[in-house]
Amino acid sequence: MSESVTCCEQPEIDFVVLDRIIQEEYGGRREAMIMMMQAIQRQYRYLPEEALIYLSLSIGVPLTKIYEVATFYASFSLIPKGKHILHVCTGTACHLRGSGGMVQHVAQKLGIEPGQTTPDMKITLETVNCLGACAMAPIVVLDETYHPQSTVGLINELIDPILAE
Amino acid sequence: MKIIMDGKEVAAEYGQTIIEVARKNGIYIPTLCHVPGLEPAAMCRICTVELTEHRRTRLVTSCNYPLRQDAEIQTDTPRLRGGRKLIIELLATRCPDRQVLKELGERYGADLHRFPADDKDCIMCGLCARVCERVGANVLTLSGRGVEITVSTFMGRVATHCIGCGACAIICPVNAIRIEDHDGYRSVILKGKEASRIPLRSCTSCGRPFGPVIDLAPVLERAGEPGVPAFHTSVCPSCSRRNHAKRILERHFEPYDTAIQAFVDEGRRF
């Protein structure tokens, strides 16, 4: 994260929405900052710089502290995520049943590393440490829909239509 | 409270940290991430010592362990020397050939090239970020986590709200931060890359740039002394001295010491 981040296009930031999140939902409390950032990320699919600056001014937390939090927690992203997000679980049970190979396969197929997004912004590939559904290992989650007992073939069936869109 | 350090009883006050007591009593404990005056962070772990309280011995970091009861402390056992040696060897992968690691390495018999090097120009002591939060303007912060952890500005951009105080450069144990004044600007160069840039003020008298243009409000706010007026001067120190001398000469009709006193008073008013 030490490299400066350049974004393709900045989304329109709606300050009314930000105020609703910061002031109404969480009462402007500094302690709720992580949850505010999650709400902002749900809104824009990532943390736009402008929104973070607005957050900093609203709750009086230095911008660098917000940046520290944004880069520490795995769920935050400072760069826009794709239209679809594919999570591959790499928990122990999933790992023993070959989720590592599936990650490799998708990464190769899409030409990206886990955590990255395809250049056409269609798919973001992410790994997650355990979803608590170990009996269904290996688990793949596409846009919050769980796909149990996945295989490389099943993943292809999931992402091929998206790539063809 | 009876504190025994390396076999001899030492004077200690309730709540003092082990390292404070050791320094006061002339006992050496190495440290890479601790500076008196800053909240200890216990990150480098090289100041670890063996502590025995209630007949239970354990390892604690001396920079932040407050002594609150009878204790016996060993600061230089084979186990500690082994741990310190490894810490130096591991840190050397991030920063090969830095003076501070060479010296410590010699002391503890470390092989600075034991592990493959991956020069990151930084030993991650976190001092710069902590001092920036404490005395600077929150320009530098730790970012990321795990092996990816690094010191950075917001989004890795060149910061403009830096006050150019230079505390980060002074405090860095591996000299990875420089302050450079050039072309009317002051830059903080962090690991070879510009981290902040602020304009320098030009002297109204000689025209040469001197201190940075800064907003002192946040600093004064943190100092907790709202009554202190913002310090502003428009001439550089050497012109200021020349002007003073000139004006002392102009007041030659006054007794010499009265004249000096007048200028001292004037200076205080700044």
Place this chain on the structure above:
Amino acid sequence: MTSISPAPDLSWTRKLSRPEDLAAYRNQLIAEQHPDATRILVCCGTGCKALGALHLLAAMKQAVADANLDVKVAPLVKRTGCHSFCSRGPMLAIQPQDIFYQKLKPSDAAEIVQETIIGGKLIPRFLYKPPGAKQPIEKRSEIPFFAAQTRVVLERVGQIDPFDIRDAIAWGAYSGLAKVLTEMQPKEVIEEMKISKLRGRGGAGFPAGLKWESCARQPGRHYVICNGDEGDPGAFMDASLMEGDPHAVLEGMAIAAYAIGSDRGFLYVRMEYPLAVQTLSNAIRQAEDLGLLGQNILGTGFNFKVSVSTGAGAFVCGESSALMSSLEGKVGRPRPKYIRSTEKGFRDSPSNLNNVETYANVPKIILNGGAWYASMGTERSSGTKVFSLTGNVNNVGLIEVPMGTSLRHIVYDIGGGIPNRKELKAVQTGGPSGGCIPIPKKFLDINVGFGKLAEIGSIMGSGGMIVMDENTCMVEVSRYFIHFLVEESCGQCTPCREGLTQMEDILTRITRGEGRDGDIELLEEIGNFTNSFSLCGLGTSAANPVLSTIRYFREEYEEHIRDRKCKAGVCKALYHLEILPDVCTGCGVCKKRCPAKAVTGEKKEPHLIHQELCIKCMECYRNCKFDAIAIR
């Protein structure tokens, strides 16, 4: 996420303004339920939900409605938490008939209603049949997986609708809270907890009663914090509790609050558990509506407000001081403090932090007495413990057994043994901070408890139990855990950040066949160092997976380094697959399965793997019915 059926509207219910009201309300709720009513309990835990349990639930509801039953009491289709037999989902139970149907599809709903509910007949293909058995087991209570367990903390999970507080109250929720508020002094509550000898279920096993006592002694505002940041991969006990019986956790927290003198509680739940967040938030709302949480609880003047906070994806936030930092909206780095959080924790105030399972045990202890609880389990580890049994075992799921149960009982009697005629090799407990227990060479009969596991170089941890068969490479397993910890380390202290990175490099080299002499000793040196010089619990236990596998499987490391062999068939650079010509029947399955077209051979003739084409995906190995493929 599939949308949740709306929770029942309770705004019409009156607030329970006296302790007696709770008992009266409970009796009323029980009276409203017809004793003969058939209850169809559909498991909607995270696992079954992933398999489409919500569709099954809807289909069952529809089928019951469509059947237009001409009976006095209509069967009740209920959404419940996890039934814990996760490898058999989606599943449902029919009570009081004691029927267990498994591996269902929504299209099976009509048949179940017609045949079983109306016709009173069992449908054999939905019944559970143990591996190798000829006949299915007819009664749910006779299935070994259920019968061999002792369900105390999981009692209500899978029985009640977690979105309806009335169901929980009918099953006794909050009567423990009513009891402490009316009959017990805070000191007596703590005393009862000490008698129970309940040890924290989060991993360290600190006695809960002592923790409460030392927290209560501190001056200032107190906080009750529940650690629901179940980060160990392969562990989902706390998830199932929060999703299946949220009121047990909330009631336990409220009792703790009463005991230590607190009026504010926080539940920190990992963001990967969206269902738990929903269930808990809903449970808090309903409990507040009824006056069981919030201001002036049951009219006794006791206040306790709880809120749910979510993590943002950081394993280290399971560490107590990091969790409190994160609750304060900051970076979740463990604090370098030598002051207990019971003295100075959240907001620098005295804070009592326990994990989900610990709190869920509290109401039972209050109702049945500490002595009752201490009578279960062993002398040093009392009570029961929930484990999530996963990996290479037939019955994957959640199990609850008394402390001190042997691994043999867990793996074979409850877990049903190892699938595919494989050998049991090890059991990993305690997640990334734990170790691998070698089996069957040693320790199969070891009793699982805090002390025993620590003795043999592992830890109890929060209760993840991963069974590993002969095709598990122990070097690769420790590389996996170290890699996990390298990514999850907060990065502030040198031993954990740099030491683990070096260990990962060495382990990666070994698994690639580039191991060198002295690597094992170097791993031990760094491992012992990180375990003693690191800042927090994550760092000081991080090397356990490596140290325990070296301790028990040293020869496997040596084979990797010296012979460049991985007998388990995991490290791709260190093995190849061969078809044994005298065993191969030439059935052709391997040839058909091979994605790389590396297998050739005529029907009924021994086949051959062409090494230059083989990508070692193991498809042939896994699917050969005759064990004719060997790892070499």
